[in-house]
Amino acid sequence: MIEVENLTKRFGNFDAVNSISFSVKEGEIFAFLGPNGAGKTTTIKILTTLLKPTSGKIKINNYDPLKEQNKVRQSFGIVFQDPSLDDELTAYENMEFHGVLYNVPKEIRKERIEQLLRFVELWERKNNLVKNFSGGMKRRLEVARGLIHHPKILFLDEPTLGLDPQTRNHIWSYIKELSSKEKMTVFFTTHYMEEAERLAQRVAIIDKGQIVAEGTPLELKEQTKTNSLEDAFLSLTGKKMREEEASPLDKMRMRRRMFRH
Amino acid sequence: MKVIYILWLRQIKRYYRSKSRIVGSIAQPLLFLLAFGFGFSPIFQRAGGGDYIQFLVPGIIAMGILFTAVFSGIEIIWDKQFGFLKETLVAPVSRLKIMIGRTLGGGTVAVMQGLIILVVSLFLGFHLPGFHMIILSLVFMILIALLFAALGTVIASLLEDMQGFQLIMNFLLMPLFFLSGALFPLQGLPRVFTIIASIDPLFYGIDGLRSTLLDSLHLGIFHDFLILSAITTVLFAIGSYLFSKIQI
Numbered sequence: 001m002i003e004v005e006n007l008t009k010r011f012g013n014f015d016a017v018n019s020i021s022f023s024v025k026e027g028e029i030f031a032f033l034g035p036n037g038a039g040k041t042t043t044i045k046i047l048t049t050l051l052k053p054t055s056g057k058i059k060i061n062n063y064d065p066l067k068e069q070n071k072v073r074q075s076f077g078i079v080f081q082d083p084s085l086d087d088e089l090t091a092y093e094n095m096e097f098h099g100v101l102y103n104v105p106k107e108i109r110k111e112r113i114e115q116l117l118r119f120v121e122l123w124e125r126k127n128n129l130v131k132n133f134s135g136g137m138k139r140r141l142e143v144a145r146g147l148i149h150h151p152k153i154l155f156l157d158e159p160t161l162g163l164d165p166q167t168r169n170h171i172w173s174y175i176k177e178l179s180s181k182e183k184m185t186v187f188f189t190t191h192y193m194e195e196a197e198r199l200a201q202r203v204a205i206i207d208k209g210q211i212v213a214e215g216t217p218l219e220l221k222e223q224t225k226t227n228s229l230e231d232a233f234l235s236l237t238g239k240k241m242r243e244e245e246a247s248p249l250d251k252m253r254m255r256r257r258m259f260r261h
Numbered sequence: 262m263k264v265i266y267i268l269w270l271r272q273i274k275r276y277y278r279s280k281s282r283i284v285g286s287i288a289q290p291l292l293f294l295l296a297f298g299f300g301f302s303p304i305f306q307r308a309g310g311g312d313y314i315q316f317l318v319p320g321i322i323a324m325g326i327l328f329t330a331v332f333s334g335i336e337i338i339w340d341k342q343f344g345f346l347k348e349t350l351v352a353p354v355s356r357l358k359i360m361i362g363r364t365l366g367g368g369t370v371a372v373m374q375g376l377i378i379l380v381v382s383l384f385l386g387f388h389l390p391g392f393h394m395i396i397l398s399l400v401f402m403i404l405i406a407l408l409f410a411a412l413g414t415v416i417a418s419l420l421e422d423m424q425g426f427q428l429i430m431n432f433l434l435m436p437l438f439f440l441s442g443a444l445f446p447l448q449g450l451p452r453v454f455t456i457i458a459s460i461d462p463l464f465y466g467i468d469g470l471r472s473t474l475l476d477s478l479h480l481g482i483f484h485d486f487l488i489l490s491a492i493t494t495v496l497f498a499i500g501s502y503l504f505s506k507i508q509i
Contacts, residue, residue, distance in 0.1 A: 048351050051508050073353035084344035088275045100267040101352035129278075 001026045001185040007056030009042050016042040018209035027183035031200035035242045039209045040189045044157050061152050077146035081157040083138055087131035091122050091141055102149035116144040135162050156188035193230035207237045264354050265362040272366025290325040290378055318382045319471040320443030326375040330406045333367025334413015356505040364410045371406035390476035398473035404489040405466040411496035418503035441467045462492045
């Protein structure tokens, strides 16, 4: 479903992603783990056609993101790391907007929006503006939105950040069910190692732009002779804390946050 | 078409939902209208220019349209930072359609803003021309709106964040506005000014708007119409090119 070969992304003379290769099979739940600034989000941006790679080969659902952009885009749904809803629109309008962009026929659109909004328990709030939603509600709405067009691949960039265990469980059980029932491939990143250990069939660990280990959670634990994926992760990537330089956009988001609170 | 429509609709909804934005962007032109209109009226009349309010209103309408339209383009920067742009950019839709939808939406909002100013100016003593002239003036309002919405897109595609915006405001938009003949007639000014004005697209917009709203048609408005359409087309092409190159 996802095939990546020698993918490199260079910003100036900094290799954010340095010749990584991996593949994800259809219907698989794949965790992409790494410390801050390791290149996770850059990789997701390249896979989802937001960034162009410096070099390397990629196939998404057998399409090339450089040449067959729209076919690739139709194949996946994504929940971004930062919120990407329109605050000035209602929950329903955000869903509707997405459905129209992905060319979901009107009748099916209505049906799926209702079904998904009921599932994430936002149906009662469908006509409320998103700016009045809590962080958790926004997250739930984004997950629901990413599923309207029944994607073959679902990208989740730290989808459960800031959610309570109840919501996390609820969302994950639904995603797992979809994955096994509809053979939807799931590619996710997270900082919660127990989440990755419990859910992922396979894991890749990336550090400083390179993949340092790949396999099932069990294999990684055996390889590092540790008892949990968290320990395996630490033994593979070291205990030193990472710093990420803020981009202008991050700085601006920060200012906005300060402004709002 | 559906895609362009939903993008357009989004802009309209955002507009009528943010009442403070509507009030805010009408208040500034109105302030200009009141301050300049009543402040300079006596001098203007004594100098033989006629009724200054009549002269000024088309300029202020254009001002309202100019700023609203550019801001609607600049909104792309907001969408960049609040993440919504990503949502549209990963959708299986051509970037050209996204750009068209946004520009039409921003243009529509700007024209509405211009019409509101026109209505308000009636209370300040502005006299309307005949009906067909109002329709003709609407053509110019739409052209000005689309031109500057496209310009806004061009600027927004080039800027990384809002910090550069002050610069654009002070060194591009304000000069465009002041040298367009919106506030004072350009006849009899030093040649430098008239040369600069002749490359200012708003100059043609104001000329078209003024001659239709004041019912003083002259042949020059075809000229105005052609130049405005040409610049709009060029800016649109540049805008869609730059927009298609956005990476986040």
